Amino acid sequence: MPQDPAIPTTNTEAAPASPQDARLLTTEEVARLLRVDPSSVRRWRAEQPPQGPPFIRLSERVVLYDATDLQAWLDTRRTTPGTRRRAA
Numbered sequence: 601m602p603q604d605p606a607i608p609t610t611n612t613e614a615a616p617a618s619p620q621d622a623r624l625l626t627t628e629e630v631a632r633l634l635r636v637d638p639s640s641v642r643r644w645r646a647e648q649p650p651q652g653p654p655f656i657r658l659s660e661r662v663v664l665y666d667a668t669d670l671q672a673w674l675d676t677r678r679t680t681p682g683t684r685r686r687a688a
Contacts, residue, residue: 605658607636622658623663623664623666623667623668624664624665624666624667625664625667625670626663626664627641627642627663627665627667629665630653630665630670642645645663653669653671653674654666654669654673655671
């Protein structure tokens with residue numbers, strides 16, 4: 601599936617975050633891309649079990665999201681009209 605051009609995969613302004621040049625996003629950046637309030641993204645993380653896209657907790661106050669993980673999560677949420685989803 602083609603990647604959403606709205607979700608950056610590389611950061612040209614800073615050093616790569618990992619050997620794979622992963623682009624790490626803040627909660628606010630993820631919220632802006634998904635067009636939701638940052639409190640929604642935080643609430644998804646606090647749910648038990650956690651909801652929303654996979655995240656990386658660096659510390660109690662620092663949480664980041666890998667752009668590749670975000671795109672993969674969005675792909676699992678896609679509904680294509682006219683197709684049936686197989687029961688899991």
